[in-house]
Amino acid sequence: MQIGCHVSIRHGYLGAAQAALAVSAGAFQYFPKNPRSLAVKRFNRQDAAACRQYCEEHGIISVAHTPYPTNLSVDDRQLYEQTVASVRNDLEIADACGSLGVVVHFGKYKGTATDPLFGYRAMIEMLDEILADWEGKALLLLENNAGQGGKMGTTFEELTQVRSLIRLPQKVGFCLDTCHLFASGVWNGENQDEMLSRAGELGYVDHLKVIHLNDSQYPSGSHRDRHASIGRGQIGENAIRALLTAPPLADLPVILETPVPDGGSHRDEIQYVKELIARGNDAG
Template sequence: MIFGCHLSIKDGYLGAAKRAYSMNAGAFQYFPKNPRSLSVKDFDQNDAALCKAFCEENNILSVSHSPYPTSLTPINEQKRNQVIQSLLNDLEISDACGSIGVVVHFGKEVSHLTLLESYQLIIEMLNEILSEWEGNAKILLENNAGIPGAFGTTLEELVQIRRLCNYPEKIGFCFDTCHAFSCGLWDGENWDLFLENALVLGYLDHLKLVHFNNSKYDTRIGKDRHAPIFGPGYIKETQFDQLVQTPQFANIPFVLETPKEEIPHEKEIELLQEKWGDHGKVKN
């Protein structure tokens, strides 16, 4: 398996890649710029190129995560324009770093729009962004957390949005285990049913990343609070085992977004490798 975690770019993109290597990680996730801003970043092209070369040389996969204010369902025209320019910037940075793509949250139902109009807005946003994008990095739509039936919590929604977009080849998926557990999409006991549905829908054909997180709350509560994989979380080790051992997940990076204050990510990656093995980067 390929295990990694979210890392800071305080020492640059190359610095993050070197940190992943030092942790014996096969992958890492990063914010391409300030995670609390939609401002367009004039990034260091040389640093990004060095990051890409280092990752290729050491068999490390990378992926970026769009800043927190990013939304595919912006509430007004000003926010819409900001998000579009910001995501194009994120894609450019990610492509320069050789990353798989940019993780983007599915979006939220807009209060002044109908449910259908909210879905249509997501498609419009994706079409506008991807019509201008010609690089290799993809937008990776992430499943939402929430109570059962909340907006963006089903595989059907994710697959249908991709299908209806004018540029489906530029869109992949990110599966967050805590989010899925939060809404009961995967409640720990229904993996076979989840997998069957994912295969029928073609979801796994476009899955590029797993956000590997335990949950501090029980399933179907709607709480998005991450916990370490091994510990007091509500997802059991045997339940994670079903996911990890599924053949369709063998070459997909599993990236931790767990609270590193509780278990340092370096230690947690070590535990993951001891439990399930690491077929990502291997040091010489």
């Protein structure tokens, strides 16, 4: 299991990979462009190629994340077109950097349609358009929602059903966020076996590519997306250790999105997670 964290690209894509290695990360996540904008970025392909080569040389896995405004379920045509162009741009950058894929949150419909299925249909339409002519290796990785601001995308059933309904499902995988899973109520820290069994039955685990590892500031079922440092939230280290060492998840790359200590880095927390996993394996 390769464990890492989110890093900045302020020093370029190669700089991000170097920053990850500097804190002993075996994986890292990055925003391929301004995280607060859907504007398409003209990126430095030489820098991206250098990032790819550096990661290959050091055995590092990278994954990109779409900007915050990205929403796959919108009915405003101008915003729809901006989002399609933005996500295609993210895929192109991720592919150039040699990244596993681009993480994007499951859609949140906030339009005026009264049909509860409209948001899902809009999302499927957008995914089809984004991926229609995509020929790169980078996948689009759908991330489960916590349920904050709407309950779309909290269940394995929704995630796998949307993937099955798009034209090119082979271009889509999944990203599992542990805080979101807990906050949604799908996982309560004690129902791991039942939860993973259901995920396996639905085919979710077969296409799961990366884990966002976060503790939660709020209880299971709160639908509040507030990350906490590992072992210092409502999930706790025992439940996190058990989840990470469960056979379906044990070989996946793990990305921390937890708070960074003032003036510090994720180095100590990465080491802590490695120790948690080692203790779990020893106990098994």
